[in-house]
Amino acid sequence: MPYKNAGQVISRCKELQRLWTQRDQNIADWYSLLSMYDELKQENMESVVANDPRTFYNTALYLLTPNVPHRIPIQGLDNEAQAWAGSLERAVNNAWDGLNRQYRRRGRKSWMEYVVGLLLSTGWYAVLNIAARDKLIAEAWHPVEVYPDWDGQDLYSVAHVFTLTNRQARRMFAQRDWNESSLSAKKSGDITIYDLWELDSDGVLNVTVAETTLVKNKIEEAFAEIPILVGPAGGLPDDGPIDKLRRVRTREDWRANIGQSILATNAKVYRGYNRTVTFMQQILRDTAQPKYWERGRGGNTILTSENLEKRGPIFRLAEGEEIGTLQMPGIPVELTGLMPRMRP
Numbered sequence: 001m002p003y004k005n006a007g008q009v010i011s012r013c014k015e016l017q018r019l020w021t022q023r024d025q026n027i028a029d030w031y032s033l034l035s036m037y038d039e040l041k042q043e044n045m046e047s048v049v050a051n052d053p054r055t056f057y058n059t060a061l062y063l064l065t066p067n068v069p070h071r072i073p074i075q076g077l078d079n080e081a082q083a084w085a086g087s088l089e090r091a092v093n094n095a096w097d098g099l100n101r102q103y104r105r106r107g108r109k110s111w112m113e114y115v116v117g118l119l120l121s122t123g124w125y126a127v128l129n130i131a132a133r134d135k136l137i138a139e140a141w142h143p144v145e146v147y148p149d150w151d152g153q154d155l156y157s158v159a160h161v162f163t164l165t166n167r168q169a170r171r172m173f174a175q176r177d178w179n180e181s182s183l184s185a186k187k188s189g190d191i192t193i194y195d196l197w198e199l200d201s202d203g204v205l206n207v208t209v210a211e212t213t214l215v216k217n218k219i220e221e222a223f224a225e226i227p228i229l230v231g232p233a234g235g236l237p238d239d240g241p242i243d244k245l246r247r248v249r250t251r252e253d254w255r256a257n258i259g260q261s262i263l264a265t266n267a268k269v270y271r272g273y274n275r276t277v278t279f280m281q282q283i284l285r286d287t288a289q290p291k292y293w294e295r296g297r298g299g300n301t302i303l304t305s306e307n308l309e310k311r312g313p314i315f316r317l318a319e320g321e322e323i324g325t326l327q328m329p330g331i332p333v334e335l336t337g338l339m340p341r342m343r344p
Contacts, residue, residue, distance in 0.1 A: 005214065006214045022256035023255050023256050027122045034263060049274055057120055123259035124232055124233065163193070173215070206219065231259070238257075293323070293326060303315070
């Protein structure tokens with residue numbers, strides 16, 4: 001049955017959203033590694049961020065995004081069929097060129113680079129795919145904005161929750177001939193879109209809410225299934241049964257690990273390596289810039305920061321005055337042999 005108001009649609013979208021909370025947290029965690037965010041940064045202290053996650057990702061992205069030629073075998077075909085095959089090849093290649101051009105005009109990479117980049121970094125893919133009468137639609141959605149649910153047989157519900165600038169929203173409304181009244185009260189600022197797809201006995205149904213206004217009524221679409229390809233890549237195989245057995249020791253939901261970034265397996269190793277090298281770097285800095293002590297008389301200051309930073313300073317000491325450095329711990333010899341084994 002159709003939803004009666006926007007509140008019901010938003011409530012259903014948020015219900016689906018909550019199912020994937022731990023997944024989204026994991027994705028943000030993996031992306032911190034990929035973006036080489038310095039988690040150990042402290043004021044006036046050394047910190048090291050290894051580039052292994054980024055180089056690993058760049059290599060995988062390069063290998064997985066080749067220029068794939070589309071060829072139709074023509075052996076055994078007559079001249080007319082070969083001509084049709086050639087036309088079909090050109091049509092498919094033109095469709096890909098148009099799709100890539102469309103994505104580059106949005107300030108993105110090619111369609112394949114965008115999708116594979118998200119696949120590697122999040123462990124998920126989400127693509128709206130529709131064969132319309134005049135064109136092929138393959139709209140890649142960001143996985144952290146897509147919240148699916150399956151019933152064991154098919155994809156039966158998907159919420160696509162995302163935000164647009166006011167300008168983007170007005171352009172979308174004009175393209176889809178939606179009522180812009182929901183935007184009139186909000187002259188500026190981001191607009192939240194709740195796009196819900198569901199499969200029930202009536203067929204595939206779609207309803208859209210902008211902020212709190214129903215802009216597209218829930219209608220039956222001309223599809224036998226929800227036209228969205230969404231799913232995990234990598235990750236763990238369990239979809240619930242093992243998770244129930246582990247609930248005694250952990251509260252982690254199976255949805256958190258069914259899809260995983262290419263960095264997930266080594267995530268803890270990367271962070272452990274960064275922490276160890278940071279400690280070593282700090283010891284080296286403390287050795288090169290040691291902490292000093294002085295013993296003077298009558299409150300006389302011998303050492304100053306300015307003098308210590310000079311090249312070859314001369315300190316004159318009166319009788320009974322002393323200066324020295326605090327002895328810092330050295331780097332264990334065993335650590336030099338451990339470091340190569342710690343690196344992923």
